[in-house]
Amino acid sequence: MKTGASALCFCGKEPAIFLHYAQKHLCEGHFIRMFDKRFRKTVSVHQMLKKGDRVAVGLSGGKDSTVLLHSLAELRKDLPFEIVAITIDEGIEGYRARTLGIAKKECGKLGIEQVILRFDTETGKTLDEAMARGKMGPDDNEPAALPCTHCGVLRRYLLNKGARQAKATKLALGHNLDDMAQTVLMNIMRNEPARLARLSEPLMKSDRFVRRIRPLMLSPERENAIYAMLKGIDIEHVECPYARFAFRSHVRKMLNDTEVRYPGTKFKVVNAFFDMEEGLRMQFGKARPLSECSSCGEPCSGSVCMFCKRVKAGG
Ligand code: SF4
Ligand code: ZN
Numbered sequence: 001m002k003t004g005a006s007a008l009c010f011c012g013k014e015p016a017i018f019l020h021y022a023q024k025h026l027c028e029g030h031f032i033r034m035f036d037k038r039f040r041k042t043v044s045v046h047q048m049l050k051k052g053d054r055v056a057v058g059l060s061g062g063k064d065s066t067v068l069l070h071s072l073a074e075l076r077k078d079l080p081f082e083i084v085a086i087t088i089d090e091g092i093e094g095y096r097a098r099t100l101g102i103a104k105k106e107c108g109k110l111g112i113e114q115v116i117l118r119f120d121t122e123t124g125k126t127l128d129e130a131m132a133r134g135k136m137g138p139d140d141n142e143p144a145a146l147p148c149t150h151c152g153v154l155r156r157y158l159l160n161k162g163a164r165q166a167k168a169t170k171l172a173l174g175h176n177l178d179d180m181a182q183t184v185l186m187n188i189m190r191n192e193p194a195r196l197a198r199l200s201e202p203l204m205k206s207d208r209f210v211r212r213i214r215p216l217m218l219s220p221e222r223e224n225a226i227y228a229m230l231k232g233i234d235i236e237h238v239e240c241p242y243a244r245f246a247f248r249s250h251v252r253k254m255l256n257d258t259e260v261r262y263p264g265t266k267f268k269v270v271n272a273f274f275d276m277e278e279g280l281r282m283q284f285g286k287a288r289p290l291s292e293c294s295s296c297g298e299p300c301s302g303s304v305c306m307f308c309k310r311v312k313a314g315g
Contacts, residue, residue, distance in 0.1 A: 003292065007025045007313055008025060008027075009025050009026050009027035009030050010024075010025075010030070010294055011027060011029075011232070013027035013028075013029070013030075013031060013123075014027060015027055015092055016028040016031050016226070016230065017031050017223070019223075020259075020260075020263035020264075021135070021237065021259075021263040021264035021266075021267060023059065023165045023263075028230055030067045031223075031226070031227070031230070032227065032230060032231070035219065035223060035227050036074070036255050038150050038167075038218060038219065039071050039075075039215055039216065039219065040075065040293060042216075043075065043213075046213070046214040048170070048172075048215055049075075049079060049170065049213070050079075050081075050082060051080055051081065052080065052081060053081040053082070053169045053170050054082040054084065054166070054168045054169050054170075055072060055081055055082065055083050055084070055168060055169070055170045055171075055172050055213075056085070056086050056159075056162065056163035056168035056170070056171045056172065056210065057072060057083060057084070057085045057086065057112075057172045057174075058071050058086055058088070058159050058171065058172065058174065059085040059087050059103045059106075059107070059114070059172045059174075060087065060088070060099055060103065060174070061085065061087070061098075061099030061100055061101070061102035061103030061104075061106070061236070062174070062235075062236070063224055063225050063228050063233075063235040063236075064174035064175070064176050064179075064216060064221070064224050064235055065103075065104070065173075065174030066102060066174075066228065066234070066235065067108055067174070067216065067219075067224045067227055067228050067231075067233060068172060068173075068215060068216055069083070069085060069106055069107075069110065069112065070106070070231065070233055071109070071215065071216075072215070073110045073112065074171060076225050077136050083110075083112050084112065084113045084114075084115065084168060085112050085113070085114040085115070086102065086114075086115050086117065086159055086162040086163055086166065086171075087100065087103050087104075087115070087116045087117070088113060088116075088118075088119070088158050088159060088162075089116055089117070089118040090118050090119045090126065090127040090151055090154075090155065091118065091119050091120050091125075091126020091127050091128055091129070092126070092127050092128060092240060092241065092242070093128055094241065095238060095239075095240050095241055096210070097163075098238055099236055099238070100116075102235075102236055103233050105234065106233070106234070107231050108178055115162055115165075115166055117161075117162050119154060119158075119160045120187055122154075122158055123154060123310075123311045124311070127147065127150070127151055127154075127242075130149070130150060130269070131147050131242070140188045143293040146245065146246075147242035147245055147246075148242060148243070148245070148246040148247075148248065149170055150310060151242070153306045153307055153310055154307060154310065155173050157305070157306075157307040158170060159202055160209060160298075163210040163296070164208065164210050164283075167209070168210055169210070170211050170212075170213050171210040171211065171212045171213070172212075172213050172215060173212055173213070173214050174214075174216055175214045175216065176216050176217065176219050176220065176224055177216075177218055177219055177220045177221065177234075177266050177267065177270060178221040178252065178255065178256075178266060179216060179217075179221075179237050179253055180214070180217045180273070181265075181266040181269040181270050182248055182251045182255060182271075183199060184196065184270060184272075184273045185251050185255065185269060186247060186248060186251050187199070189251070190247075193280060193283075193284065194284040196273070196276075196280055197277070197280075197281050197284040197285070198284075199273070199277075200212075200277065203281065203284060203285050204289060204290040204299075204301075206290050206299040208298060209299060210271050217270065218267070218270070220266065222309035241314050243306065250299055270274075291303065293305035293307075293308055295308040295312075296308050305314065
């Protein structure tokens, strides 16, 4: 962090952070004010919430979703809406138990109801069991299948189902600016423009999809961590043991390196997506109509949804 003795916040106080992309030092108070203002502006510009909403927060207990929970709880004082937390326990040994503890504690502190859905009770297997870690890969530590792809399909499905069962009108996700920029680039690098087109919302409407919102999508990951620290929010610096197998890890590193050399790159990638979004949705909006999964009844584009295919295949 570049916080030299002569570099002060514009108010004259010692800086708590240097924002490279804005070439600005901010003291603790002004950083928190900027962060909160950006959060509220994102919610309002993208019309994410309205009075009387019931918001399901996808709460993993990691820093982003925990900051999201706190920021929404704060916003609730000015705009009356309800909050319920949905936590997914994938069953990842040595990782999830720690963040689950934080999620539970934070919900308790804020008086927020929490629903926990577990991979093993919902699908018959924990993620560890589904990946048969250490048994089938070329080296002893490699999983048999791509864990993040599998985990992502199951988690998205369960979050939507959990939110709907909790009678939520919105599903708030803790995705930050870094996640968004990575997702945009990943979809481009994999030549999946149709996926990019439905990043903000599904192309086909269904009342079984709870609308997803990402109020932290313009907050850089580093700022969420510093905000949590300054606000006394518990955060756990533990990485999922499967993360290193993910394509996302390569894209994250590439984006971080580029951001150091060219500050503001992450914002530019996400803003470019917003500029392209309408055109993409027009081009890919004429996809096959939604049908119902013959196994679970959830909306899908084929006869069986991805979740049921994976669970049936032994995931
Ligand atoms: Fe799931 Fe991959 Fe995230 Fe681990 S890193 S929780 S496997 S999506
Ligand atoms: Zn299904």
